Amino acid sequence: MQTAYAKEELRSMLAPLRGRRLVLVPTMGALHEGHATLLRQARQLAGEDGAVVASIFLNPVQFDNAGDLATYPKTPVQDLEICHACGVDVVFMPSPDTMYCSDRSITMEETHLSTVLCGASRPGHFAGVCLVVSKLFNLVQPTDAVFGKKDYQQLAILRRMVRDMDIPIQIHGAEIVRDADGLALSSRNVRLTPEHRASAPSIRRLLLAARESYAAGQPADDICAVVKRELEMISGVRCDYVELVDAETLHELTSPQRLALLAVAAWFGDVRLIDNIELSRS
Numbered sequence: 001m002q003t004a005y006a007k008e009e010l011r012s013m014l015a016p017l018r019g020r021r022l023v024l025v026p027t028m029g030a031l032h033e034g035h036a037t038l039l040r041q042a043r044q045l046a047g048e049d050g051a052v053v054a055s056i057f058l059n060p061v062q063f064d065n066a067g068d069l070a071t072y073p074k075t076p077v078q079d080l081e082i083c084h085a086c087g088v089d090v091v092f093m094p095s096p097d098t099m100y101c102s103d104r105s106i107t108m109e110e111t112h113l114s115t116v117l118c119g120a121s122r123p124g125h126f127a128g129v130c131l132v133v134s135k136l137f138n139l140v141q142p143t144d145a146v147f148g149k150k151d152y153q154q155l156a157i158l159r160r161m162v163r164d165m166d167i168p169i170q171i172h173g174a175e176i177v178r179d180a181d182g183l184a185l186s187s188r189n190v191r192l193t194p195e196h197r198a199s200a201p202s203i204r205r206l207l208l209a210a211r212e213s214y215a216a217g218q219p220a221d222d223i224c225a226v227v228k229r230e231l232e233m234i235s236g237v238r239c240d241y242v243e244l245v246d247a248e249t250l251h252e253l254t255s256p257q258r259l260a261l262l263a264v265a266a267w268f269g270d271v272r273l274i275d276n277i278e279l280s281r282s
């Protein structure tokens with residue numbers, strides 16, 4: 001495994017790999033089993049002849065909250081070990097100054113899918129994600145890229161970005177990885193208090209119960225209200241949103257035949273957790 005810290009270094013490491021299947025997994029570090037699953041999926045897609053590139057870059061441009069950026073966990077040594085164990089060929093680990101020119105003036109804004117859910121409460125977040133991911137796509141020029149379904153909205157927006165910008169990269173979604181008690185793995189979980197870590201799996205329990213209610217024909221508004229009420233009964237928990245939307249457009253569900261998404265964001269103390277579940281009536 002090779003590690004590049006500068007763009008030129010990355011280019012020369014990738015030069016001999018051109019023409020092969022090249023699968024990119026962008027991350028912000030603090031890697032856990034969820035990322036390892038993305039990396040293993042990438043390894044499988046790349047096959048023996050292809051190559052896997054992982055980027056580790058805590059992208060300041062996508063943080064709408066300075067405190068969240070400052071407290072985001074950083075585990076670079078462990079991250080490189082995980083990449084190595086998952087069969088990554090090249091890791092790109094730039095600094096913010098390497099990644100961005102100080103007078104950068106181009107933005108990448110998605111204007112429909114990013115107006116709802118997390119986009120509504122985190123202004124500028126998805127523009128920052130689109131900016132960094134498009135830069136990584138240009139730097140690495142992968143054939144494929146893998147993103148997790150926990151960030152369902154991010155995945156939908158990045159699919160839209162490659163569609164609308166004619167970027168010749170195939171995007172793959174990877175299933176959510178959970179702890180044994182159901183809590184979706186997240187780099188932010190380590191910041192939960194023991195009490196909130198103990199209560200956080202209730203998000204998953206409520207989503208599973210909601211899936212039953214939805215299949216049984218209960219109205220979307222009632223389902224969301226129950227999830228919100230139950231979550232807010234937990235001490236120190238405040239819901240950001242609980243919404244049932246069309247899984248592709250992320251806006252209002254126009255037909256019961258379409259795949260739906262129940263998405264939740266909730267503050268457990270000062271840690272914001274997100275989770276989601278796909279729902280169908282049949």
Ligand code: PAF
Nearest residue numbers: 026027028059129132151
């Ligand atoms: O999902 C993440 O970790 C980040 O949003 C991403 C895609 C690596 C861009 O910084």
